[in-house]
Amino acid sequence: MTNTSKKQFQISDLFRSQLMIPVIAILILTIFNLIIGPSFFNIRLDHNNLGNAVLSGNLITILDNGSELAILAIGMTLVTAASGGQDISVGATIAIAGSAILKILCGSDPHPETMQAPIIAAFFVGVIAAMLCGAFNGILVAYFRIQPMVATLILFTAGRSIAAWINNNELPIIKDAEFGYFGGFIPGIAVPTPFLIAVVCVAIIFLVMKFTNLGLYTQSVGINENAARLIGLNPVLIKFLTFVILGVCVAVCGLIKVSRISSINYSVIAKDIEMDAILAVALGGNALSGGKFNMAASILGAYVIQYLTTTLYRMKVPADALPAYKAVVVIVLVVLSAPTVREFFSKMGRKTRSSRREAA
Amino acid sequence: MSKKKNGGLGDRIRKMSDTNLLLTITIIVFFVMYICAMVFQGAGFLKPQTFCNILNNNAALIISACGMSIVMITGGIDISVGGVAALVSMCCAVHLDYQNGNVFTAVLIALGIGLAFGVIQGLLVAYLDIQPFIVSLAGMFFARGMTTIVNTKPFNVAHEGFKAVKETRIRIPGLGSVNKKGVFVNAYVEIGVVVALLVVLIFFIVLRWTKQGRNFYAVGGSRQSALMLGINVKRTRFYSHLICSILAGIGGFVYFMHVGSGSASHAQGMEMNAIASSIIGGTMLTGGVGNVIGTLFGVLSLSTIQNIVTSAGFDKAWWTGITVAGMxxxxxxxxxxxxSWKKKAMSGGDDNL
Structure with missing residues (x-):
């Protein structure tokens, strides 16, 4: 008797847990792929055109391509939690950061034979550029109290134009293989570099959350701004800070994105990534209206999106039609996680529990 | 200017409702901008046809932005309008060209698509309490994806009846300019503009003088208080999304009438333009404040500044984006x-809507 009730408690607990949605999504997708054919999960050791031994396979593709989204999800979760709104300018800001990085690397000539500056310096400039964009959004949101979605609409509209303007609308191309490491493979390491970068970012943010009060402060500002001010926090500063942190995440994504193709396409780079990033936060079960958040769930949510995309590609869904299927999955997930539906499920759980108790 | 000398300006502003205050600013800015354009750039902007072209090009945006304003006044958001417009244009194009349909059934298709999106999104948002952003994001993805599933390649519609409707030009008597041959040509507008202005008029009346219209403001202002007043909050939110999607469907058809082709890349970014024009028109995303007349002027301001930028010789593509964002x-x-200044001036006085 005690045993069963404990078990049931765990099940209803699971329904309330934030990690439930992404984990269940992963399980469903995995089962689905196993039914279609387990060859999906094969991982091979291949040689790429540079002669390096690299891992390849669908799972590696997911880890590789989902990494940008995972990095973005970190910053987006913080922004969502603190400000109760979302930054829709991340795609455009990635274009700005990427453009700045390429500008520094190329110098005056758009097609240099070798890089004109060390990558670290270019990355540094990219970080500064993205942080400035974040700071701009942050000032509008925190100081002028404009709703985040509206405030970031400004950079959303202007970002790609600014990115084109930085490089005078030329298409810089970096020929050095070294620059391609960030979006590809470092020789001797078989794991795709974006995934390694994502792991480093996740590790950093978890250390920050563990050893500083960032997470706690962000949540308290998001739950009740006035209460947070009364207990001595500075909501303006904290909101501003979350936007700057998102800026850093954006710069890292920008580096990966431009490194993948060693060039940039202003209108296409990181297109619609803001929607996916917000989706990652929502799939992680975080309230988009701010407050409590779960970082791990968001990051998992980002990989779920990539998992879904890769699965759909496997089903031979054309790239243009992809969003329609994605939308259906998203709707099913959010309906399942809707408060009313969850209530219904937990009520059902309680009912069966009490009826069993009566029977006993 | 003369207002400023008047000592009672602050008083008058304080007495104004937020909606009217923001509306006044928008209208003043639009006229100042247009007059500046007339004075400094002359030629093009002096022709009535330039203004009519702004209307012709943006009729669809005006309609969608009206729907957007209503959703925003109710405190929600709908980013699926661009996708719905693209889906409508593609479905109508396929219906007219491949299935030899007629214009009337095409209009019904447009309305049907809008209705379907509205019902589903409205139900999800209002009755299942899912965030409107996520629901309409999924709606946008779905509409865009469906557009390519319906037909992959963009194509021009060659349907006779449709072309006749598309090419119908309504001449405005008394307005016009003399062309190069020395003949006086009346300025014209397309049918879409008439539809758009009708939509603005209808929803201005609905929002101002009907019970349902006032409910939108009440729910957007404070859902809790609206509930206590006995307003059916869920139904009101459902209606707001329903209206927005139906208007997106109509907007899609007007867009289709303007461009005369179906393509998956149609109406790209329309949702953001609609949100931007609503905001410029004085609608606040937090809800409870806004007006469709303001939205109309928001659309006009947005496209006027784009016209100014292009005609001022900043022909490089990026300037449009940057100026719109700056504005x-x-x-x-x-x-x-x-x-915030007004709130301080009222210093704790009761907020009137």
Whole structure:
């Protein structure tokens, strides 16, 4: 008797847990792929055109391509939690950061034979550029109290134009293989570099959350701004800070994105990534209206999106039609996680529990 | 200017409702901008046809932005309008060209698509309490994806009846300019503009003088208080999304009438333009404040500044994006500063709508 009730408690607990949605999504997708054919999960050791031994396979593709989204999800979760709104300018800001990085690397000539500056310096400039964009959004949101979605609409509209303007609308191309490491493979390491970068970012943010009060402060500002001010926090500063942190995440994504193709396409780079990033936060079960958040769930949510995309590609869904299927999955997930539906499920759980108790 | 000398300006502003205050700013800015364009750039902007072209090009945006304003007044958001417009244009194009349909059934298809999106999104948002952003994001993805599933390649419609409707030009008597041959040509507008202006008029009346219209403001202002007043909050939110999607469907058809082709890349970014024009028009995303007349002027301001930028010789593509963003930024900051200033001036007095 005690045993069963404990078990049931765990099940209803699971329904309330934030990690439930992404984990269940992963399980469903995995089962689905196993039914279609387990060859999906094969991982091979291949040689790429540079002669390096690299891992390849669908799972590696997911880890590789989902990494940008995972990095973005970190910053987006913080922004969502603190400000109760979302930054829709991340795609455009990635274009700005990427453009700045390429500008520094190329110098005056758009097609240099070798890089004109060390990558670290270019990355540094990219970080500064993205942080400035974040700071701009942050000032509008925190100081002028404009709703985040509206405030970031400004950079959303202007970002790609600014990115084109930085490089005078030329298409810089970096020929050095070294620059391609960030979006590809470092020789001797078989794991795709974006995934390694994502792991480093996740590790950093978890250390920050563990050893500083960032997470706690962000949540308290998001739950009740006035209460947070009364207990001595500075909501303006904290909101501003979350936007700057998102800026850093954006710069890292920008580096990966431009490194993948060693060039940039202003209108296409990181297109619609803001929607996916917000989706990652929502799939992680975080309230988009701010407050409590779960970082791990968001990051998992980002990989779920990539998992879904890769699965759909496997089903031979054309790239243009992809969003329609994605939308259906998203709707099913959010309906399942809707408060009313969850209530219904937990009520059902309680009912069966009490009826069993009566029977006993 | 003369208002400023009047000592009672502050008083008058304080007495104004937020909606009217923001509306006044938008209208003043639009006229100042247009007059500046007339004075400094002359030629093009003096022709009535330039203004009519702004209307012709943006009729679809005006309709969608009206729906967007209503959703925003109710405190929600709908980013699926662009996708719905693209889906409508593609479905109508396929219906007219491949299935030899007629224009009337095409209109019904447009309305049907809008209705379907509205019902589903409205149900999800209002009755299942899912965030409107996520629901309409999925709606956008779905509409865009479906557009390519319906037909992959963009194509021009060659349907006779449709072309006749598309080419119908309504001449405005008394307005016009003399062309190069020395003949006086009346300025014209397309049918879409008439539809758009009708939509604005209808929803202006609905929002101002009907019970349902006032409910939108009440729910957007404070859902809790609206509930206590006995307003059916869920139904009101459902209606707002329903209206927005139906207007997106109509907007899609007007867009289709303007461009005369079906393509998956149609109406790209329309949702953001609609949101931007609503905001410039004085609608606040937090809800409870806004007006469709303001939205109309928001659309006009947005496209006027784009026209000014292109005709001023900044032909490089990026300038449009940057100026629109700059204008949005200025408007937002003005709104924000004015609102906080007003709140301070009222110093704890009761907020009237």
């Amino acid at each position: 949005l930024c200025i408007f937002l900051v003005i709104q924000s500063v004015l609102m």
